Amino acid sequence: MTTRRDPTVLHLDLDAFFAAVEQRDKPSLRGRPVVVGGLGPRGVVSTASYEAREYGVRSAMPISEARARCPHAAYLGGRFPAYRAVSRVVMDQLHTLSPLVEPLSLDEAFVDLAAGSDAPLPADAVRALGERLRSTIRERTGLTASVGAATSKTLAKIASEMAKPDGLVIVEPGREIDVLxxxxxxxxxxxxxxxxxxxxxxxxxxxxxxxxxxxxxxxxxxxxxxxxxxxxxxHGRDERRVSSERASKSISVEDTFDRDITDPALLTALVTRMAEKVTERLVRAGHSGRTITLKARLHDFTTYSRSATLPGPTDDARAVVRLAVQLLQEIDTSNGIRLLGVGVSGLSDWVQDDLFAAVHDAGTGDPRPGEEDLDAAVHAERRWVPGMDVVHAVHGAGWVWGSGLSRVTVRFESAGTPPGPVRTFASDDADLSPAEWPEMSDEAGAPPAS
Missing domain, CATH: 1.10.150.20 (5' to 3' exonuclease, C-terminal subdomain)
Incomplete structure (x- = not known):
């Protein structure tokens, strides 16, 4: 079954992470349905609060469907500096438990509680440790976490799913098959x-x-x-070790054409077929991936690479196809394409249907999810993204409630205030500017100062 005698593999997952951070920092949204994700016509849900899930809203659902199911929810773009600040606090806390921590995403990680020690750690001791961990995370971040522990990674992750939301489940040795x-x-x-x-x-x-x-x-x-x-x-046999170093792997498909192709419909069909083929290979290998890359060589042999990085890994062909086609649309193909390729990297053996649409990097590499997209939205296009932090020279700190028709509406409140007033300004108001989230904050629970 397993070589471990004690349930010393721990899995932690922050509950409805992105939405929970938004509710923490925006008092007027507490207890209300909140949906975080891509807000464009092809956007998908990244995270839905538990209030939104009661209406059937789920991760990876098209935003259009989410709006139809729950039109009264707050629909927000991601604030990755805030999410990373919380993640740092949580991961630092996990490292106090063990030197061996394997992050899976910003809000999820495995911990090997037995690393560096041969001392027994029975279920009661692990339970006490897990409860202290959850209490500390709530105190330091204002968020809840679900924790599972077992003798293997598979059972630990299953246990944390069983614990959701805001719970703790220990699968004791000998009960693996009964649970599985x-x-x-x-x-x-x-x-x-x-x-x-x-x-x-x-x-x-x-x-x-x-x-x-x-x-x-x-x-x-x-x-x-x-x-x-x-x-x-x-059969309950899982010998995979918790590893702090994950190998960088990729799976890709590409094809060179006999003639340059200019027909947009044909190019879309080719990219779709390649994305489906890559996903098939991904699934056969037992993996999921976070970064989708499109490679295109033009008629003049100029080669472009466009990448979209998701907050969590997926093996869903629909998600891979959607992003690959979206990346194709960013390239001028009017003069012809002679080579196309689709690849998936950032591979994992876990699936986390936690997706943002329209998150991309104009060049190669692996940017932090959403950072460049949000930066471009604010600074280059002067577009105010719902949910983003702002500061007004007179009214202080707040966040974007909505925008359009050259206007932007702001609710002035923060994590430590009551629900605040709403005011509307011209989108080019010189007194209104994006707020800088402190990247190296010691207290992730504190909102940006005005």
């Missing part, structure tokens, strides 16, 4: 929509169903690596 087998098969890492559909052909709906399939059948259906991995996971 009733769960839907998608609870296992590496099982996305495509893999779930394939194993459904064998009558598999739960992890217990999967455990009754022979290893040879799974390898035949899913390939050597993926099939063997799922066979062992279904």
């Amino acid at each position: 087998h009733p769960l839907p098969v998608r609870a296992l890492p590496g099982v996305g929509p495509a893999t779930a559909a394939r194993v459904a052909r064998l009558g598999v709906r739960t992890v217990g169903d999967l455990a009754r399939i022979t290893e040879a059948e799974l390898i035949d259906l899913l390939g050597e690596s993926h099939g063997r991995s799922l066979f062992h996971l279904a």
